[in-house]
Amino acid sequence: MAVRPEGTPCWADAMFSDVEGAKSFYGDVLGWTFGESSSEYGNYTQAYADGKAVAAVVPPMPGQEGQSQWCLYLASPDAAATARRIRDHGGEVLMEPMQVGDFGTMCLAREPSGAVFGVWQGDTHEGFEAIAVPGAYCWAELFTREPATADTFLSDVFGYTAKQIQDEAIDFRVFDVGGDPVLGRMRMSDDFPPEVPSYINVYFTVANCDDAVATATRRGGVLRFGPHDSPFGRLAALTDPQGANFSVIDVTTTQGEQPQAADVS
Structure with a gap:
């Protein structure tokens, strides 16, 4: 690879x-x-x-x-x-x-x-050997209460270009490398308890979102959001039994138009 x-x-x-x-x-x-x-x-x-x-x-x-x-x-x-x-x-x-x-x-x-x-x-371990297939990493988003601070840092350190999603309901930005989207940034709303710090949420691909959620909750995980249909796939946010947040997404089940985005680089 x-x-x-x-x-x-x-x-x-x-x-x-x-x-x-x-x-x-x-x-x-x-x-x-x-x-x-x-x-x-x-x-x-x-x-x-x-x-x-x-x-x-x-x-x-x-x-x-x-x-x-x-x-x-x-x-x-x-x-x-x-x-x-x-x-x-x-x-x-x-x-x-x-x-x-x-x-x-x-x-x-x-x-x-x-x-x-x-x-x-x-070096010999380059990283993921597969992405966006069931069981593999698919996407990640930085959740933060200080979006301007995080945005400037990420662009300055990694040279990202950025697009802002045109949606008054959320403050969401997508960072690109060479024109390819690689990372999202979401402003944390008041729905997040104040004690929850900024964090990066990792999405793992699953064959069926609802089945994955059912298995996770049966095994002691906590459902935080979803399952929810989106233009990118059917997804849900979970916390595992030891407190680690993650999301699951079925990228084959999409619904709706992709949101408009404006270049803000």
């Missing part, structure tokens, strides 16, 4: 205090199977959809226990240079660029409005 352009989502993982519970839950909901855990890398365990690597789960490192959350990684040809730009534009580097064997170099950061994300400079 070709190296992804800078700023393109390329991987997702999450820390779970109960890794076996997470494997069981996502195995049921998304159809994932799992590789052997790597003790050399903190028992990092890759998840597979139809034999293709699509994500990973890992137990928390000592001192990092807390609510689980999915972390989206953005591709970089030079993680050290990206880390410098993150600092220069008001972000915080939480983990300095660190080489992970011959797999690549990772960095963890927080954008100025508070959402945590990763940077990945791939």
Whole structure:
């Protein structure tokens, strides 16, 4: 698979205090199977959809226990240079660029409005081996109460161009790389409890949204929104039993016209 352009989502993982519970839950909901855990890398365990690597789960490192959350990684040809730009534009580097064997170099950061994300400079592990097929990553959106701050940061650090969705009901922006949409940004409404910080919500593809929701709730997940028909697919927002937010989408079931967007780059 070709190296992804800078700023393109390329991987997702999450820390779970109960890794076996997470494997069981996502195995049921998304159809994932799992590789052997790597003790050399903190028992990092890759998840597979139809034999293709699509994500990973890992137990928390000592001192990092807390609510689980999915972390989206953005591709970089030079993680050290990206880390410098993150600092220069008001972000915080939480983990300095660190080489992970011959797999690549990772960095963890927080954008100025508070959402945590990763940077990945791939080597032998380039990232997702499949996208937008059942069980695989499909899309992601940054939810924030400070859209102007987040928008400026993302464009300055990753060189995105941006389009604003023309809808008075929501404040939603789409960031592009080379003309391809790669990331959304949604202003958090008052419907979000004030204690919920900015975060990046990851969408995983499913063959049937309603079936995935039924399985998730039966397994202890909480339905937050949907299922809802959209021009992009039938989707729903969920929280897994360990507190990690994620969404599921059936991209084959679309309804309605795609919204108009204006270039704001």
